Amino acid sequence: MEFKQIHAKQVFTPVGWLDNAIVDIKDGKIIDIKPSDTPCPNQFKLMPALIDTHIHGVMGADTMDATHQSLNTISSFLAGHGVGAFLATTVTESHEKIEAALVQVKESIKQGVAGATILGSYLEGPFFNAVHKGAHPEELLQAPDRELIEKWLKLADGTLKCIALAPEYPSALPIIKWLCSQNIRVMIGHTNADYETTKAALLAGASGVVHCYNGMSGLHHRNPGVVGAALSIDNCQTEIIVDGHHVHPAAVSIAHKCCGHNLLLITDAMRATGMPNGDYYLGQLPVHMENDVVRTQDGSLAGSTLTLDRAVNNLANFTRITFEQAWLHGSHYPAKALGIDNQLGTIAVNKVANLVLLNEQNQVTATMVNGNFVYQTEQFKSQYQ
Ligand SMILES: [Zn+2]
Numbered sequence: 001m002e003f004k005q006i007h008a009k010q011v012f013t014p015v016g017w018l019d020n021a022i023v024d025i026k027d028g029k030i031i032d033i034k035p036s037d038t039p040c041p042n043q044f045k046l047m048p049a050l051i052d053t054h055i056h057g058v059m060g061a062d063t064m065d066a067t068h069q070s071l072n073t074i075s076s077f078l079a080g081h082g083v084g085a086f087l088a089t090t091v092t093e094s095h096e097k098i099e100a101a102l103v104q105v106k107e108s109i110k111q112g113v114a115g116a117t118i119l120g121s122y123l124e125g126p127f128f129n130a131v132h133k134g135a136h137p138e139e140l141l142q143a144p145d146r147e148l149i150e151k152w153l154k155l156a157d158g159t160l161k162c163i164a165l166a167p168e169y170p171s172a173l174p175i176i177k178w179l180c181s182q183n184i185r186v187m188i189g190h191t192n193a194d195y196e197t198t199k200a201a202l203l204a205g206a207s208g209v210v211h212c213y214n215g216m217s218g219l220h221h222r223n224p225g226v227v228g229a230a231l232s233i234d235n236c237q238t239e240i241i242v243d244g245h246h247v248h249p250a251a252v253s254i255a256h257k258c259c260g261h262n263l264l265l266i267t268d269a270m271r272a273t274g275m276p277n278g279d280y281y282l283g284q285l286p287v288h289m290e291n292d293v294v295r296t297q298d299g300s301l302a303g304s305t306l307t308l309d310r311a312v313n314n315l316a317n318f319t320r321i322t323f324e325q326a327w328l329h330g331s332h333y334p335a336k337a338l339g340i341d342n343q344l345g346t347i348a349v350n351k352v353a354n355l356v357l358l359n360e361q362n363q364v365t366a367t368m369v370n371g372n373f374v375y376q377t378e379q380f381k382s383q384y385q
Contacts, residue, residue, distance in 0.1 A: 002026065
């Protein structure tokens with residue numbers, strides 16, 4: 001039995017800010033939240049940790065490396081940016097490489113990682129349309145294949161949580177229905193589907209769309225496409241990369257107005273994140289990073305170098321919502337989207353103690369996962385008491 005207390009100047013809870021409050025933590029869970037009778041000795045704000053539901057890699061490491069070391073590098077780096085949990089996301093490569101990555105995610109969950117918790121894997125590719133291939137090699141793209149998916153689900157043994165696919169393939173709709181019956185989340189992405197096909201896929205049980213606006217048919221007023229479906233259909237979970245490069249700030253603001261709580265901040269970060277400008281690989285594709293923007297040789301954007309704490313700030317700036325409202329799009333709403341909001345995403349009694357302490361500039365100074373500090377800045381160490 002391990003007991004801890006966090007005393008913060010402000011605590012962000014589902015009922016709003018609590019000033020000068022104490023959070024009691026036992027065995028990695030929040031057991032009480034209460035006002036303090038003594039003045040707060042620090043200036044920190046306590047927030048629920050962020051959740052990145054779509055991330056490939058950082059700091060030279062990628063999910064497709066299929067090594068524990070790479071997943072651990074991603075986990076540690078994310079903790080430094082206020083993320084307490086994530087879905088390790090694959091890209092289109094050979095079946096063997098995808099299988100190795102899925103198996104490694106399963107193994108690393110068992111073994112445990114140093115920072116943010118691995119919630120499972122997210123299969124991004126190969127069931128995509130070449131018209132919107134982005135950084136997925138065209139020759140490896142294929143129609144959704146139930147036998148293959150069954151094999152991969154078996155290999156992953158409950159850790160493959162989400163599968164992205166293009167719904168315009170004739171095999172897609174029955175596969176979406178079947179995956180939903182197996183409690184696997186389906187996301188629509190890298191697709192040239194029209195509005196009607198997207199609507200049918202959502203009706204069949206798909207949860208939403210992968211990185212809205214990027215890798216999909218756009219919104220035309222007589223042909224509203226996947227974007228039109230995402231923006232107009234209630235409860236469509238809408239991933240968005242708010243780095244200022246992938247989506248224009250005005251288009252972010254439109255998506256926020258249309259999607260509300262279903263707008264989910266993701267990073268889609270790849271291995272160049274946190275690294276200097278230069279040449280990298282995304283899967284097997286050579287890519288180049290300059291000034292934080294990564295492109296393939298044909299000029300397509302190839303993942304981002306975004307961090308989720310920066311995405312929160314950008315969302316607040318692009319939409320003029322408050323910082324804490326923007327934070328919800330990276331914490332509570334992703335937890336709801338994954339169906340794990342009974343455990344993660346808010347500071348409430350009985351929730352897992354995945355917490356972040358921010359300084360007065362709203363910068364991440366410490367991150368706690370399962371009630372243990374996994375990241376602390378020098379400022380935090382010297383000022384927290
Ligand atoms: Zn993608």
